[in-house]
Amino acid sequence: MKIAFLTSEFPHPKIGSSGGIGTSIYNLSKGLIQLGHEVSILIYGQNEDDFFVENAISYYRIKNVKLKGFSRLLTQKKIQNLINRLFEEKKIDLIEAPDWTGISSNIKPNCPVVIRLNGSDTYFCHLEKRPVKFINKYRERKALQNANGLISVSKFTADITNNLFSLNRNFTIIPNSIDVEKFSNVSFSDRNENTILYFGTLIRKKGLLELPLIFNEIYKINNQVKLILIGRDASDVISGNKSTWKMMEDLFDENAKKNVDYLGSKDYSEIKEYICESTICVFPTFAEALPVSWIEAMALEKAIVASDIGWANEVINDGVEGFLVNPKDHLQYAQKVMQLIHDKNLRTQFGVEARKKVIKKFSIEVVAKQSFEFYQKVVK
Structure with missing residues (x-):
């Protein structure tokens, strides 16, 4: 089958910055290619139109049309024309698009359209208890209503989305995936004792304003524990503050702050070693669809203390592959963090079970096969 992905991000030097959605598409593309399928990536929001082929993937860079008041609509028509041309030339059989801001809402291609939920703007606004722009919700609903097939990376996200948009549509649950072979070297395990690692964007919705308060409690129990943070600093949509890290700094107790090291952004290839060398990983997030970062840490047999909200039990069974705790319950x-810091046997047990779970449920081979079977049904 010939599958195309419409996206605004993808992890490639020519494309620009990429987040979790781009990484998820990359992993799925790799799995589909291994199964013998053809993959094209259509990336809008680029600074020029371009086409190239690399590692068996066909890339179509799409420059947005600039015309005040009509840019989005004209760009959508441009995307539609490209999709239809590729379909007519038998270069694609199906297009998959994200739910974010409903980019496919005014695109009516001649091939089937699948939307995969990784969390719409409406979804995240709901979880963060802040208002959503009417136009974004309208576009996202229209895109979902028009889709020939719907996938969600978690049941929680599907249920919330159905409720928010009053859709009553069936979603097939297929999680995000990782290349397990790339996350299999644990030779650096626990090199830095008493070290807690958080990796991901520094942003309110990921619980980063709770983490300092949690670490203050950890420091009271054991003042030898260190906290390492890796990730891009983000602005705060609620307060308007340009730096979440600056907001965090004010929340650490004076002495506890001395044991905190913010390393900023790191190359994706470097993060693996930091995960391996840490004692445990923490993810006190409030708003996700299905976080790839958790799966990566689990694949490296790292014990985790994560949020207990919504999607969490679709990734981790509390007390089996990690601990799930409400991030607002700081103590x-x-x-739970200190229980794992002090109990190496429990850390090892959680890590072994976590990797088993990833291999069984979140590997690119498993997820690519599930996705292809779904695509096949939609095309038929």
Whole structure:
């Protein structure tokens, strides 16, 4: 089959910055190619139109049309024309698009359209308890209504989306995936004792304003524990502050702050070693669809203390592959962290079970096969 992905991000030097959605598409593309399928990536929002082929993937860079008041609509028509041309030339059989801001809402191609939920703007606004722009919700609903097939990376996200948009549509649950072979070297395990690692964007929705308060409690229990943070600093949509890290700094107790090291952004290839060398990883997030970062840490047999919200039990069974705790319960969160810091046997047990779970449920081979079977049904 010939599958095309419409996206605004993808991890490639020519494309620009990429986040979790881009990484998820990359992993799925790799799995589909291994199964013998052809993959094209259509990336809008580029500074020029371009086409190239690399590692068996066909890339179509799409420059947005600039005309005040009509840019989005004209860009959508440009994308539609490209999709239809590729379909007519038998270069694609199906297009998959994200739910974010409903980019496919005014695109009516001649081939089937699948939307995969990784969390729409409406979804994240709901989880963060802030208002959503009417136009974004309208576009996202229209895109979902027009889609020939719907996938969600978690049941929680599907249920919330159905409710928010009053859709009553069936979603097939297919999670995000990772290349397990790339996350299999644990030779650096626990090199830095008493080290807690958070990696990901520094942003309110990922619980980063709770993490300092949690670490203050950890420091009271054991003042030898260190916290390492890796990730891009983001602005805060609620307060308007340009730096979440600056907001975090004010929340650490004076002494606890001395044991905190913010390393900023790191290359994707470097993060693996930091995961391996840490004692445990923490993810106190409030808003996700299905986080790839958790799966990566699990694949490296790293014990995790994560949020207990919504999607969490679709990734981790509490007390089996990690601990799930409400991030606002700072003391309990700290106690679970310290339980793992002090109990190496439990850390090892959680890590082994976590990797088994990833291989069984989140490997690119498993997810690519599930995705292809779904695509096949939609095309038929």
